[in-house]
Amino acid sequence: MVQELNRAVAETTVADIDRRADEAGADYEVGLESLSQFQLAWRKFRRHRLALLGLGILGTLVTVAIVGPLLAPFEFNTIPRPDVTVYEGRGPSLTHPFGETGGLQRDVLHLVVNGARTSLFIGFSSMLIGVTIGTLVGSVAGYAGGFLDNLLMRIVDVMLSLPILFVILVAARFFGGGNVMTIVIIFGVFSWMGISRLVRSLFLSIREREFVEAARAVGVRDRRIIFRHILPNAFSPIVVSASLIVAGNIIGEAFVSFLGFGVSPTSPTWGNILSNALTFIPLGNWWWPFFPGFAIILTVLAVNFVGDGLRDAFDPRSRA
Amino acid sequence: MTKYVVRRVAQAIPVLFGVTIITYLILALAPGGPESRFANNPRITNEVRERFLKAWGLDQPWPVQYCRWMGFCNPDVENPVVSDAPILDHVPNPAALLGPSGWPNFLPEPISGSSNGVLHGDFGFSVQSGQYVSNMIARAALPTFILAAFALVIWIGIAVLMGVYAAIHRYSFFDQAATVFAYVGFAMPTFWLGIMLIFIFAGPGLNILPAGGMTNTRLSPPFGSEAYWAYFGREPVEAVLDIGKHLILPVFTLVVVNIAGDSRFVRASMLEALNQDYVRTAKAKGLPGRAVTFKHALRNAMLPVLTNIGLEIPFLFTGAIVTETIFSWPGIGNLTIDATRNFDYPVLMGVLLISSTVVVLANLLADVAYAFVDPRIKY
Numbered sequence: 001m002v003q004e005l006n007r008a009v010a011e012t013t014v015a016d017i018d019r020r021a022d023e024a025g026a027d028y029e030v031g032l033e034s035l036s037q038f039q040l041a042w043r044k045f046r047r048h049r050l051a052l053l054g055l056g057i058l059g060t061l062v063t064v065a066i067v068g069p070l071l072a073p074f075e076f077n078t079i080p081r082p083d084v085t086v087y088e089g090r091g092p093s094l095t096h097p098f099g100e101t102g103g104l105q106r107d108v109l110h111l112v113v114n115g116a117r118t119s120l121f122i123g124f125s126s127m128l129i130g131v132t133i134g135t136l137v138g139s140v141a142g143y144a145g146g147f148l149d150n151l152l153m154r155i156v157d158v159m160l161s162l163p164i165l166f167v168i169l170v171a172a173r174f175f176g177g178g179n180v181m182t183i184v185i186i187f188g189v190f191s192w193m194g195i196s197r198l199v200r201s202l203f204l205s206i207r208e209r210e211f212v213e214a215a216r217a218v219g220v221r222d223r224r225i226i227f228r229h230i231l232p233n234a235f236s237p238i239v240v241s242a243s244l245i246v247a248g249n250i251i252g253e254a255f256v257s258f259l260g261f262g263v264s265p266t267s268p269t270w271g272n273i274l275s276n277a278l279t280f281i282p283l284g285n286w287w288w289p290f291f292p293g294f295a296i297i298l299t300v301l302a303v304n305f306v307g308d309g310l311r312d313a314f315d316p317r318s319r320a
Numbered sequence: 321m322t323k324y325v326v327r328r329v330a331q332a333i334p335v336l337f338g339v340t341i342i343t344y345l346i347l348a349l350a351p352g353g354p355e356s357r358f359a360n361n362p363r364i365t366n367e368v369r370e371r372f373l374k375a376w377g378l379d380q381p382w383p384v385q386y387c388r389w390m391g392f393c394n395p396d397v398e399n400p401v402v403s404d405a406p407i408l409d410h411v412p413n414p415a416a417l418l419g420p421s422g423w424p425n426f427l428p429e430p431i432s433g434s435s436n437g438v439l440h441g442d443f444g445f446s447v448q449s450g451q452y453v454s455n456m457i458a459r460a461a462l463p464t465f466i467l468a469a470f471a472l473v474i475w476i477g478i479a480v481l482m483g484v485y486a487a488i489h490r491y492s493f494f495d496q497a498a499t500v501f502a503y504v505g506f507a508m509p510t511f512w513l514g515i516m517l518i519f520i521f522a523g524p525g526l527n528i529l530p531a532g533g534m535t536n537t538r539l540s541p542p543f544g545s546e547a548y549w550a551y552f553g554r555e556p557v558e559a560v561l562d563i564g565k566h567l568i569l570p571v572f573t574l575v576v577v578n579i580a581g582d583s584r585f586v587r588a589s590m591l592e593a594l595n596q597d598y599v600r601t602a603k604a605k606g607l608p609g610r611a612v613t614f615k616h617a618l619r620n621a622m623l624p625v626l627t628n629i630g631l632e633i634p635f636l637f638t639g640a641i642v643t644e645t646i647f648s649w650p651g652i653g654n655l656t657i658d659a660t661r662n663f664d665y666p667v668l669m670g671v672l673l674i675s676s677t678v679v680v681l682a683n684l685l686a687d688v689a690y691a692f693v694d695p696r697i698k699y
Contacts, residue, residue, distance in 0.1 A: 158338035163675040174350030293512030300507035
């Protein structure tokens with residue numbers, strides 16, 4: 001989502017800004033033309049070097065996740081040498097840059113590239129579910145107030161008091177069945193609470209502003225006020241905390257799958273690739289767990305960089 | 321102040337009540353249950369299965385199970401459900417709400433005559449092992465506490481030192497390095513760090529530290545058993561050293577992962593304090609820099625840090641689940657994983673309720689402590 005946003009912003013603004021810069025030399029008055037919120041944000045985001053780096057890493061990872069499995073010489077479910085199992089894996093070499101696993105002798109690079117698909121998919125789509133639920137709950141609570149607000153916020157209190165990781169583990173074990181979509185839904189359903197609190201507090205302050213009052217005075221319906229007038233103004237903090245959810249859910253999914261309660265090994269994720277690796281650690285097969293974990297770190301780092309960049313970009317107090 | 325505390329405690333009760341409902345619902349809605357371990361056993365006939373379900377009260381609809389688990393309903397009543405009306409199928413029989421003495425069952429034992437249910441402090445038995453859930457949790461709590469306490473003290477200490485130093489020497493090499501470390505530490509999955517540490521220190525190369533467990537099982541009986549405490553009495557030094565050796569890797573893992581966020585937090589808090597007017601005033605008065613930094617700025621910077629620590633304590637207990645699994649530490653985390661694997665509902669409910677209580681209590685303590693330390697806050 002973050003990426004789409006940035007792409008959209010990039011397409012509409014870069015050309016405009018360049019054109020304006022050219023014209024500014026010719027005609028002084030063009031400088032008065034105002035920039036939209038997103039144009040301003042993108043201008044600031046571009047100066048944030050780490051954020052651009054993060055965006056680059058993330059773009060590369062997504063490309064690898066989409067294209068990688070297509071380029072690989074064999075399918076994920078194909079085991080290269082099904083008749084031979086070995087006691088020990090083999091370390092990184094030219095033909096297998098990330099090494100080979102013990103047992104079925106699978107290429108670790110192949111596993112990691114395939115894992116990227118599921119892991120990134122789970123991270124981003126569970127975030128989308130969480131953000132959607134959180135935004136809806138938060139805007140209803142913040143806009144309606146009164147009894148509904150109280151009820152919803154008490155539910156949030158209860159959910160926040162739960163040891164979420166325990167609950168996700170239990171839910172994944174009992175409902176999951178190794179299915180990717182179920183895991184996505186479980187993570188989504190348990191990651192909306194923070195967002196809903198945030199959105200509610202934003203709504204509480206924005207709904208008192210003059211433009212909302214004006215809209216209400218003209219007789220705009222509640223639904224339109226919520227989605228057209230208030231929500232766009234609450235957009236930036238939501239995006240920033242959404243990036244944190246992506247990072248958290250990627251790590252969380254990896255852990256749940258690592259324990260064997262998450263996605264079944266037939267659809268690889270970085271977590272379930274790791275789960276078999278533990279038994280090979282005493283043999284010294286470091287490359288097996290190292291590379292999937294490294295992929296997780298790289299992804300989370302990139303997402304956090306982008307999140308930081310977005311926060312600075314959207315912050316009206318920071319200068320472009 | 322007292323009023324505030326009382327109000328907060330009163331608010332915590334419905335929250336915990338909600339926690340029990342949500343967790344019970346998750347278990348109730350899940351397909352399968354404790355009986356699913358018989359699924360692949362051909363020697364378990366349907367009759368045996370039904371006897372098992374009846375013995376554990378699992379043949380009842382979930383509201384009745386919940387009602388009994390909480391201690392609202394008396395499990396000894398023959399027909400716990402009003403069954404003629406299909407819509408009311410799930411409503412507990414009013415007779416079941418009364419204890420043996422005729423008073424409502426949820427009242428304290430001397431009045432209701434019953435000692436069943438969470439409200440009477442009874443968490444039931446483990447379906448898997450048949451032991452008291454409260455005993456199992458109590459036994460697992462000690463290892464978790466040892467691990468969490470060591471990790472907490474070390475990581476808070478280091479995080480405060482790092483954060484303060486980085487704030488005083490802002491943009492120095494140390495500050496930059498600490499920033500990089502924080503980013504990486506924040507992105508690092510705990511279990512992956514644990515695996516890598518096991519490889520380095522317990523793998524074939526160095527092999528100087530144990531890969532997991534809490535005690536060396538070849539030297540001593542399993543931790544927590546009576547035989548272990550007898551051994552502990554005989555050889556206290558050796559036993560403590562043994563635990564210490566097993567503590568190093570899990571504590572190190574927890575410390576590295578948690579320092580990252582906390583040192584950033586301390587740094588930000590310290591920077592804010594250093595920018596305050598009173599710090600400038602103190603400097604203008606000609607106080608030595610050290611006194612200004614440590615007396616004026618640091619003390620004020622520690623306020624938000626204190627709250628943050630309070631909020632982090634529960635995550636030590638639940639977050640340790642990850643570390644405990646990797647290092648097979650016999651604590652709450654491992655207990656939960658085993659219970660999850662075996663569909664051990666009573667144990668799961670017990671663990672979830674107790675850890676939620678810890679979360680709620682820690683939030684409460686953090687708020688109260690903050691109000692206590694900061695005289696500007698009034699209620």
